Amino acid sequence: MADDLNKQENNQKIESTSQNTSTKIYSDDNIDVTTYKCPNCGGETFFDPKVQKIHCLYCGSMFEIENKTIATERNLTELLESGNVWTEAEVYQCKTCGAKEILNSQEVSIKCPFCGTNNIIKTEELPGLKPQGITPFKLDKNQTSQIATKWAKKKLYAPRDFKKSVKPENIQGVYNPVFTFDAQTDSTYNGTLGKNYTTYRYINGKRVACTETRYFNISGLQTVTFDDILIQASSTIPTKIVNKIEPFPTKKAVEYKTEYLRGYFANTYNKSGQECWNECKTIMNSTIERQILKRYDYDIKLSLNIQTSFMNEQYKYILVPIYVGHYNYKNKLYNFYVNGYNGKIGGKTPVSKIKISITILIGLLILVGFLLLMTYA
Numbered sequence: 001m002a003d004d005l006n007k008q009e010n011n012q013k014i015e016s017t018s019q020n021t022s023t024k025i026y027s028d029d030n031i032d033v034t035t036y037k038c039p040n041c042g043g044e045t046f047f048d049p050k051v052q053k054i055h056c057l058y059c060g061s062m063f064e065i066e067n068k069t070i071a072t073e074r075n076l077t078e079l080l081e082s083g084n085v086w087t088e089a090e091v092y093q094c095k096t097c098g099a100k101e102i103l104n105s106q107e108v109s110i111k112c113p114f115c116g117t118n119n120i121i122k123t124e125e126l127p128g129l130k131p132q133g134i135t136p137f138k139l140d141k142n143q144t145s146q147i148a149t150k151w152a153k154k155k156l157y158a159p160r161d162f163k164k165s166v167k168p169e170n171i172q173g174v175y176n177p178v179f180t181f182d183a184q185t186d187s188t189y190n191g192t193l194g195k196n197y198t199t200y201r202y203i204n205g206k207r208v209a210c211t212e213t214r215y216f217n218i219s220g221l222q223t224v225t226f227d228d229i230l231i232q233a234s235s236t237i238p239t240k241i242v243n244k245i246e247p248f249p250t251k252k253a254v255e256y257k258t259e260y261l262r263g264y265f266a267n268t269y270n271k272s273g274q275e276c277w278n279e280c281k282t283i284m285n286s287t288i289e290r291q292i293l294k295r296y297d298y299d300i301k302l303s304l305n306i307q308t309s310f311m312n313e314q315y316k317y318i319l320v321p322i323y324v325g326h327y328n329y330k331n332k333l334y335n336f337y338v339n340g341y342n343g344k345i346g347g348k349t350p351v352s353k354i355k356i357s358i359t360i361l362i363g364l365l366i367l368v369g370f371l372l373l374m375t376y377a
């Protein structure tokens with residue numbers, strides 16, 4: 001109880017109408033992106049995943065982020081025709097690895113999360129659409145470090161000395177851009193499927209089982225409603241890895257506020273809205289096909305034509321939380337990626353050539369043994 005009271009004392013809610021300059025307003029409209037200073041002490045502040053508030057590193061003050069409404073969907077045409085740009089953000093680029101990030105100028109001294117060098121410069125490029133939603137980080141760097149250590153120690157093919165002294169380095173929170181799409185679909189289809197069956201024939205007086213196929217025509221209507229189909233809008237973090245650490249709870253996204261970016265990087269999207277929507281349609285089309293085929297008992301798909309109309313297409317542009325860090329082993333960096341919401345991890349660790357050779361050798365021995373058995377049995 002006493003603890004709660006203390007917390008309340010610290011949690012000075014930032015009011016939007018305050019004359020006192022020492023309690024500066026932290027709202028989206030009048031935020032000064034170049035200085036994220038604590039109103040109480042002038043120290044640097046950051047978004048603290050543990051308390052889901054803005055936290056001052058120096059005096060410990062915490063500030064709530066106003067307005068936590070769930071991000072709403074927007075009409076797809078807005079995305080495809082959009083020329084909006086996100087005016088309060090700036091694009092920086094790492095000169096070493098080429099990664100493009102959005103961050104505020106005071107953070108430029110930070111090491112690039114992808115290659116670990118200190119070579120980040122501002123570019124002329126505009127940051128593109130402003131996100132409408134964000135899934136804030138839930139795990140902090142300490143928890144991420146523990147997850148990364150545990151994971152590396154469990155890696156079967158990692159060298160023993162690496163596992164013994166594993167130490168995750170340069171852990172940075174990076175918000176990765178995703179589009180989520182909704183749509184209702186109506187499809188008409190026709191096609192030909194085949195079902196196998198067994199008949200018996202007498203060949204030279206012997207009863208022999210034969211497989212034959214009976215073909216039949218299909219046609220009909222199929223309606224599928226899609227909700228929050230997630231498409232990665234940046235390829236800076238390899239899609240394979242992002243897929244591995246999914247899901248990101250886009251349903252839990254809150255309205256985007258610049259405050260959530262404080263202390264973090266944000267990747268710019270490098271795929272167009274149209275490109276992402278096309279990718280999404282491919283996923284939707286294959287789902288529709290699967291749903292249609294599920295209605296039938298068949299073994300062979302000879303042909304299937306589907307005509308689909310898409311309706312009520314909507315999108316959300318959301319930032320999702322990923323921690324990027326690396327292990328340094330024999331002066332080589334191995335990146336790992338942790339879902340900042342649920343702690344799922346993917347990435348690379350060094351591999352021991354000896355361990356792999358032994359595995360291959362054992363595999364070969366088993367194979368040789370098996371072949372010998374087959375030959376002499």
Ligand SMILES: [Zn+2]
Pocket residue numbers: 038039040041042043056057058059060061
């Ligand atoms: Zn402070």
Ligand SMILES: [Zn+2]
Pocket residue numbers: 094095096097098099112113114115116117
């Ligand atoms: Zn870099």
